[in-house]
Amino acid sequence: MRNSGLLVTSWPWTPCCDVAGIVVEVGSGVTKFKAGDQVFGCQGVGFPGSGGAAEYCLFREDIVFKKPDHIPLAEAATMGVGNQTAALGLWGGLNIDIPDPQNLPDISEEWVLVLGGGGSVGGYAVQLSKLSGYKVIASVSTRSAGAAIAQGADETVDYKTPVSTQIAKIKAVTQGKLRRIIDATSFNAEFAKKVLEEVKDDAGEKYFTSVNDWEDFGPLPGDAKFYPISVGPLGRPEATELNDLLSKFIAVIQVLIDTEKIKPGEYSLVGETGFESFIEAVKVQSNGSAKKVVAKLQE
Numbered sequence: 001m002r003n004s005g006l007l008v009t010s011w012p013w014t015p016c017c018d019v020a021g022i023v024v025e026v027g028s029g030v031t032k033f034k035a036g037d038q039v040f041g042c043q044g045v046g047f048p049g050s051g052g053a054a055e056y057c058l059f060r061e062d063i064v065f066k067k068p069d070h071i072p073l074a075e076a077a078t079m080g081v082g083n084q085t086a087a088l089g090l091w092g093g094l095n096i097d098i099p100d101p102q103n104l105p106d107i108s109e110e111w112v113l114v115l116g117g118g119g120s121v122g123g124y125a126v127q128l129s130k131l132s133g134y135k136v137i138a139s140v141s142t143r144s145a146g147a148a149i150a151q152g153a154d155e156t157v158d159y160k161t162p163v164s165t166q167i168a169k170i171k172a173v174t175q176g177k178l179r180r181i182i183d184a185t186s187f188n189a190e191f192a193k194k195v196l197e198e199v200k201d202d203a204g205e206k207y208f209t210s211v212n213d214w215e216d217f218g219p220l221p222g223d224a225k226f227y228p229i230s231v232g233p234l235g236r237p238e239a240t241e242l243n244d245l246l247s248k249f250i251a252v253i254q255v256l257i258d259t260e261k262i263k264p265g266e267y268s269l270v271g272e273t274g275f276e277s278f279i280e281a282v283k284v285q286s287n288g289s290a291k292k293v294v295a296k297l298q299e
Helices: 080-093 120-131 142-150 163-174 189-198 240-258 275-286
Strands: 018-022 038-042 111-115 135-140 155-158 178-183 207-210 225-228 267-270 292-295
Touching (some): 038 080, 080 178, 080 207, 080 240, 120 142, 135 163, 142 155, 155 163, 163 189, 178 189, 189 207, 267 275, 275 292
Parallel strands (some): 111 178, 135 155, 207 225
Antiparallel strands (some): 018 038
16 A cells, blocks of 8 residues: 555555554444453554554444453454454355354365465464364465464465476365365465366365455356455445444454454564654565564554
8 A cells, every 4th residue: 555555545544454452432322342441453444534553543343353351452453454354255255154153163074275374364364264164275385384284274385386286285185175265465366276277177166265356367267256355445434345244254253362263473563662663663564574563652
């Protein structure tokens, strides 16, 4: 967004979407929260009243999480957008049933392929896929393979190896039981197409979802259904369908977080307290970081 203006509807623009903090005031109709509660979540982006790099943020009560005691505020600040984006892809796009968080399903023989399993969205996609009753194979670097397994992946594939090698391993592992692919990176559509071409024609209906919602990928092999993950309009008054979906998903994810079935990913806390720490965090992120970068704007 900072470099291209993507999703920015008007200027000035307040950056950042993942935030955590303490409620200072609630609206007259709010019943879920009160002043003093600690919360976290994903701010809408690119429109007036949105953005996390600010002293105060405004949330709808049904699309924000209450922070449980076992997670520090800084760690909670890393969890909002990753969870919500992954949930949109899996439960909204891959035709995966939303699980009952109090009675999770048994693991089936069906697989989900998570492209970009080493990142924030990918890591939560791994966790939510397993909690929804699916086996998971995650495309990661060798450095991130251990973390993906710790988050619940059954197998990993090294995305730096030749495409033919990757596809051979995916086929050998999934044994014709792969019909669902989520691209958590935005640039893996061509690879996903190659994988879909290798899926047996009788395997059933196929699904592909990606955080890349701005490109037209054309017809997909096997008539796979494509679902673009569009979390950007979150919170906008006109985004009623998205807001309603996320409200439903958040209610489930909240229970999974409270019961420690969803684990936060790795993060780096940058700088001292104050807006200067945000500037430093932007520099760290711009130089490339496999971890979420967190800045503390105030105590």
